[in-house]
Amino acid sequence: MPWRVAVSSLDGVLINEHFGRARWFYIIDAEKDGPVVTVEQRMVTPLCQCGSHSEQGMSAGIEALGDCLAVLTAKIGPAARKQLEGAGLSVFEEPAVVEEAVKKLAAYYKKTKRPENI
Numbered sequence: 001m002p003w004r005v006a007v008s009s010l011d012g013v014l015i016n017e018h019f020g021r022a023r024w025f026y027i028i029d030a031e032k033d034g035p036v037v038t039v040e041q042r043m044v045t046p047l048c049q050c051g052s053h054s055e056q057g058m059s060a061g062i063e064a065l066g067d068c069l070a071v072l073t074a075k076i077g078p079a080a081r082k083q084l085e086g087a088g089l090s091v092f093e094e095p096a097v098v099e100e101a102v103k104k105l106a107a108y109y110k111k112t113k114r115p116e117n118i
Helices: 055-064 078-086 098-112
Strands: 003-007 024-030 036-043 070-073 090-093
Touching: 003 098, 024 098, 036 098, 055 078, 070 098, 078 090
Parallel strands: 003 070, 070 090
Antiparallel strands: 003 024, 024 036
């Protein structure tokens, strides 16, 4: 059964966007030993607006990524990380090639036997 990851990327190839500045996330389905498939490019309202953060924007972002198991991002602030993790999403700062990072995440999940459905 595939699991879903949200990736903050400007081009779908590199994880090169700050979570709070992302205008979209690439949504990826992956299997522990299988392919990495980009399902969609999901538009969101950036959390950072004119140097401040919006609580409403954070809630909307969490809702938009609610079907994902994890978020891979180049950078994320501690408040946003805490709120995502509180909503059950794992957060990883991993500025790398998307496919390599997702495979690394799959290996981590396989090693730790988490989540249970993987």
